[in-house]
Amino acid sequence: MSPVAKLIKQYTSFVRLYPVVSNVLQGLILFSIADIAAQVITNRSANHPDAPIRLTRILGAAIFGSFYSGLLITSWIRFLDSILPSDHGVNAKVVLKVILTIFAFGLVGNGANVYVRQRVTPSPHHTSFHHTLHVMPAVFLNDLKLFPVADLICYSAIKPEFRPAFTGVVSLCWNTYISIVANEEH
Numbered sequence: 779m780s781p782v783a784k785l786i787k788q789y790t791s792f793v794r795l796y797p798v799v800s801n802v803l804q805g806l807i808l809f810s811i812a813d814i815a816a817q818v819i820t821n822r823s824a825n826h827p828d829a830p831i832r833l834t835r836i837l838g839a840a841i842f843g844s845f846y847s848g849l850l851i852t853s854w855i856r857f858l859d860s861i862l863p864s865d866h867g868v869n870a871k872v873v874l875k876v877i878l879t880i881f882a883f884g885l886v887g888n889g890a891n892v893y894v895r896q897r898v899t900p901s902p903h904h905t906s907f908h909h910t911l912h913v914m915p916a917v918f919l920n921d922l923k924l925f926p927v928a929d930l931i932c933y934s935a936i937k938p939e940f941r942p943a944f945t946g947v948v949s950l951c952w953n954t955y956i957s958i959v960a961n962e963e964h
Contacts (some may be wrong), residue, residue, distance in 0.1 A: 794939055802848030805854060808950050809843020810836050816957035838898025839957060846891065847949065852942040859861045859938050868934045876929040884921040888956065889914055895960035913959050924952065 779787070793800045813836050821829040864871040889910055896906040913951065928948045936944045 793943065796929045797939060797942075798849070798852070801852040801946070804943060804946045805847030805849075805851075806840045806844040808946050809847060809953055810840040811844075812950055812953035813839035813957045815954045816961070819954070820958055820961070832899065835899045835961070839895065839953075842891075842894050842898070843953070846887070846894075847942075847946055851883065851889070851945055855932075855941045855945065856938075859941075860934075863907070864933070866935060868930065872930065872933045875933045876926055879929050880922070880926060883919060884918055885914075888917050888921055891953075891956050892917065892960045895957055899961060909960075913962075917956070917959060920955070921952075922946075 798886075814831060817829075817831050817835065819828055858875045861873040862875055864875075893906050893910045893914060896909060928945070932941050932944050932948075
């Protein structure tokens with residue numbers, strides 16, 4: 779067995795044995811990576827490539843990510859799977875799951891994501907609530923460009939125990955974007 783196949787087998791076993799722990803760790807790691815990437819991108823685009831990476835901001839993103847991605851999104855996916863069980867393939871139940879997820883996380887979840895990230899690193903340039911209201915129309919429209927398709931794939935083609943991991947990986951670039959939007963200065 780190749781080293782990659784062995785690693786995949788170990789990961790699969792870990793996810794099946796410890797689904798909550800694996801999802802919390804995944805949220806912590808992916809939100810940290812996304813925030814680091816956001817800070818690097820922001821520093822470079824502002825012509826400050828040597829600006830320090832703010833560890834408190836990364837820590838805040840990691841804690842929020844472990845809760846948001848590791849517990850909330852995971853619980854949401856499992857809840858939908860329990861009330862709308864469906865086999866692989868696109869059907870009415872899968873489409874309903876996608877629509878419900880758009881409202882739960884496209885609107886409410888993204889708003890919370892932007893707001894909490896600002897509270898972790900408050901800016902003198904804007905207040906959290908007003909900034910969240912200002913950026914949410916664009917965030918929601920951008921969410922609609924990515925997540926309906928990703929959610930359709932998730933609910934129709936991914937095994938239930940791996941749906942949170944799939945969503946987490948898809949969300950890596952998304953959370954980099956959210957971190958930039960939440961911390962941008964106007």
